Amino acid sequence: MSTAETTLATVDRRSMQQVQTKPMSPWRIVWRRLKRSRIALVGTTVFGLVLLACLLAPVIAPYGKNDIDLFNITAPASTDHWLGTDPLGRDVVTRLLYGGQLSLLIGVGSAVIAVTIGILVGAVAGYYGGWTDSILMRFVDLMLAFPSIFLLLIVAAILDGITVANVIIFLAAFGWMWLARIIRGEFLSLKQREFVEAARMIGVPSRQIIMRHLLPNVTGPIIVALTLDIALYILAEATLSFLGFGVKPENPTWGNMLNEARTYALTRPLLVIAPGLTITLVVLAINFIGDGLRDAFDPTSGR
Amino acid sequence: MNAFVIRRLLGAIPLLLGVSVLSFIFMQLAPGGPDTLLAKNGRMSQAQLEAIRHNLGLDEPVHVQLWKWITNLVQGDLGVSFSQQRPVRDVIFDVFPNTVYLMTVALTISLMVAVIFGIGAAVNQYGWFDNVTSFLAYFGLSMPVFWFGLMLQIMFAVKLGWLPSAGMRSATGGGTFDLIKHMILPALTLAIGSIGSWSRYLRSSTLEVLGQDYVRTARAKGLREQVVLIRHVLRNAMIPFLTVVAIDIPLYLTGAVVTETVFSWPGMGRLFFDSLTKRDYPVLMGILLLGAFLIVIGNLLADLLYALLDPRISLK
Numbered sequence: 001m002s003t004a005e006t007t008l009a010t011v012d013r014r015s016m017q018q019v020q021t022k023p024m025s026p027w028r029i030v031w032r033r034l035k036r037s038r039i040a041l042v043g044t045t046v047f048g049l050v051l052l053a054c055l056l057a058p059v060i061a062p063y064g065k066n067d068i069d070l071f072n073i074t075a076p077a078s079t080d081h082w083l084g085t086d087p088l089g090r091d092v093v094t095r096l097l098y099g100g101q102l103s104l105l106i107g108v109g110s111a112v113i114a115v116t117i118g119i120l121v122g123a124v125a126g127y128y129g130g131w132t133d134s135i136l137m138r139f140v141d142l143m144l145a146f147p148s149i150f151l152l153l154i155v156a157a158i159l160d161g162i163t164v165a166n167v168i169i170f171l172a173a174f175g176w177m178w179l180a181r182i183i184r185g186e187f188l189s190l191k192q193r194e195f196v197e198a199a200r201m202i203g204v205p206s207r208q209i210i211m212r213h214l215l216p217n218v219t220g221p222i223i224v225a226l227t228l229d230i231a232l233y234i235l236a237e238a239t240l241s242f243l244g245f246g247v248k249p250e251n252p253t254w255g256n257m258l259n260e261a262r263t264y265a266l267t268r269p270l271l272v273i274a275p276g277l278t279i280t281l282v283v284l285a286i287n288f289i290g291d292g293l294r295d296a297f298d299p300t301s302g303r
Numbered sequence: 304m305n306a307f308v309i310r311r312l313l314g315a316i317p318l319l320l321g322v323s324v325l326s327f328i329f330m331q332l333a334p335g336g337p338d339t340l341l342a343k344n345g346r347m348s349q350a351q352l353e354a355i356r357h358n359l360g361l362d363e364p365v366h367v368q369l370w371k372w373i374t375n376l377v378q379g380d381l382g383v384s385f386s387q388q389r390p391v392r393d394v395i396f397d398v399f400p401n402t403v404y405l406m407t408v409a410l411t412i413s414l415m416v417a418v419i420f421g422i423g424a425a426v427n428q429y430g431w432f433d434n435v436t437s438f439l440a441y442f443g444l445s446m447p448v449f450w451f452g453l454m455l456q457i458m459f460a461v462k463l464g465w466l467p468s469a470g471m472r473s474a475t476g477g478g479t480f481d482l483i484k485h486m487i488l489p490a491l492t493l494a495i496g497s498i499g500s501w502s503r504y505l506r507s508s509t510l511e512v513l514g515q516d517y518v519r520t521a522r523a524k525g526l527r528e529q530v531v532l533i534r535h536v537l538r539n540a541m542i543p544f545l546t547v548v549a550i551d552i553p554l555y556l557t558g559a560v561v562t563e564t565v566f567s568w569p570g571m572g573r574l575f576f577d578s579l580t581k582r583d584y585p586v587l588m589g590i591l592l593l594g595a596f597l598i599v600i601g602n603l604l605a606d607l608l609y610a611l612l613d614p615r616i617s618l619k
Binding site: 138141142144145146147148149150151153154157231235238239242243245255258262265266269272273276279280283284287288 | 317318319321322325329441442444445446447448449450453454456457461468553556557560561564575576579580582587590591594595598599
C-alpha cells in the first residue's frame with residue numbers, strides 16, 4: 001500500500017510542479033514558432049547579410065563611392081570591377097553597397113514613421129470613438145481614395161530636387177492608413193473587454209490604458225505591418241528614383257542606379273540586372289520574414 | 304437591394320467632393336507652377352505674363368478659383384492644359400483608350416494566371432505545383448515592376464528580337480497583329496504584380512473553402528471531384544477573390560505610369576509622366592482625379608459585388 005501511495009504522491013507532486021512552472025511568455029511562443037519557419041530563416045539570413053555588407057560599405061567596398069575610373073567606362077565585369085563600371089566609370093559593386101545604405105535607410109525610416117502615424121491615429125480613433133473617430137476615419141478614407149504614386153510624383157516634381165529626408169517623409173505620409181484602420185478595429189473590440197474596464201475602474205488614466213493594456217495586444221499586426229512596409233517602401237523608392245524624381249544620383253540608391261543605367265539597358269544589361277536583382281532579393285527576403293512573423297503571431301496556428 | 308445601392312452611391316459623393324477639394328488645395332500649394340516656368344522664359348514681358356495669368360484665371364482670389372474649379376468639375380470641365388492649350392478632358396481622353404486596351408489585356412492575363420495558379424496550388428497544397436507557383440508569386444510581388452519590364456525588353460526585344468521593344472504601332476503602320484505584338488510585353492509587365500498577389504489570395508481563399516463541411520458533404524455523396532471543385536469550391540472561393548480584384552483594378556492605373564514610361568506606350572501613364580516634366584498641373588490634377596474616382600468606384604463595386612454574390616450577407 002505504502003509504495004502505491006508514494007508513487008501516487010510523487011506523481012501528484014510532479015504534476016503540481018508542472019502546473020506551477022511559469023507559462024511561456026507570448027514572445028517566447030512567437031520566437032519558437034519563427035525559428036521553425038524555414039522561409040523566415042532564409043529571409044533573415046539574406047537580409048542580415050545584405051544589411052551587414054551595406055553598413056560595412058566604407059570598409060569592404062573596393063573603391064570610393066564616387067571614384068571615377070576614366071579608363072574603364074561602362075566596363076564589363078572583370079577581376080578589377082566584379083560587376084563592371086557605370087557610364088561615369090564608377091565601380092558597380094561599390095555603388096551597390098553604398099546605395100544599399102540609403103535604400104535600406106529610406107525603407108526602414110519610412111516604415112517606422114508610417115507605422116508610428118498609423119498607431120497614433122488608429123489608437124486615438126479606436127479608443128476615444130465618437131466624433132474623433134468619425135473625423136479621423138473620414139480623413140483615412142480620403143487619403144486612401146488618392147492614388148498614392150500619383151501624389152508622390154506630383155509632390156516630388158513640385159519640390160524639384162528632393163532630399164533623402166523628403167523621400168522618407170512623403171513615402172510615410174501616404175502609407176500609414178491601412179495600419180490605422182487595423183489598429184482602430186482592434187481597439188474598438190479590445191476596449192470592451194473586462195481587463196480594460198477593470199483598469200479604468202481603478203482609475204488608470206487613458207494614456208496609460210492605451211500604452212500598457214491595449215497596445216501590447218496589437219504587437220503582432222504592428223510588427224508584421226512594419227516588416228511588409230519596409231519591403232513596400234524599398235520598392236517605392238526604386239520606382240520614384242527610376243522615374244527621375246527621387247534622390248539625386250551623387251548619393252547612390254538602388255533606384256537611381258537603375259535610372260542612370262536605363263539608357264544603357266540594351267548595350268550593358270548587367271548595369272540594369274545588378275541593382276534590380278539586388279532589390280528583388282532584399283524585398284523577397286523581407287517578405288519572407290513578414291510572412292513568417294504573421295504565422296508566428298497568429299494564435300490559431302499550432303505551437 | 305436598391306436602397307442599399309443608393310445609400311452606398313450617396314456615401315461616395317462626399318468622398319469625391321473631398322478628393323476634389325484636396326486636389327485643388329494641392330495645386331494651390333504648388334510653387335513653380337506655370338508662372339515661374341513662363342517667367343524663366345525671359346523673353347516674356349510683365350504685361351504678357353499678366354495676360355496669360357488672366358487667361359488661365361490665376362489672378363482671381365483663391366475661393367473664387369475653388370468655386371469655379373468645383374462647378375466646372377461637376378460639368379466635366381477639368382480646365383485647360385498649360386502646355387497644349389486644349390481642354391484637359393480632350394487631352395486625357397485622346398490617350399485614355401490606349402490605356403484601357405493595355406489594362407484590359409493585362410487584367411485578362413492576370414485573372415487567368417491567378418485562377419490557374421491559385422486553385423492549382425490549393426488543390427494540391429504543398430505539392431510541387433504549389434511550391435513552384437508560390438515561389439513565382441513571391442518573386443513577382445518582390446520585383447520592381449519597371450525592372451521586370453526592362454528585363455523583358457532586354458530578353459525578348461533585344462536578345463531574341465521576337466517582339467518590338469517600345470511603342471504601340473510600327474512606323475510602317477500595320478494591323479491588329481502589329482498592335483498585339485506591341486502589346487504583349489507591356490501587358491505582361493502591368494500584370495505581374497497582381498498575378499502575384501491575386502494567386503496568393505485565391506490560394507488561401509480556396510483552401511478555406513476546401514475545409515468547409517459542404518465540400519465534404521459533396522464528396523461524401525459521391526460527386527466527381529471536378530464537379531465538387533467547379534460547382535462547390537470555385538464558386539465560393541471566387542466571392543472574396545472578385546472583391547479584391549475590384550479593389551485592385553485602380554492600381555493598374557498607377558502601374559500604367561511606370562509601364563507606359565518603360566515601353567513608350569502612348570497612354571495616360573505616359574501622359575502623366577510627360578505632364579510632370581512640363582509641370583502641366585491641370586492635366587496632372589485631371590489624371591489624379593480620374594485615378595481617385597476609379598478607386599472610389601472600385602471600392603463601391605467591391606461592396607456591391609460582395610453583397611450581390613454572397614446570399615449570406617443581408618442588405619440592411
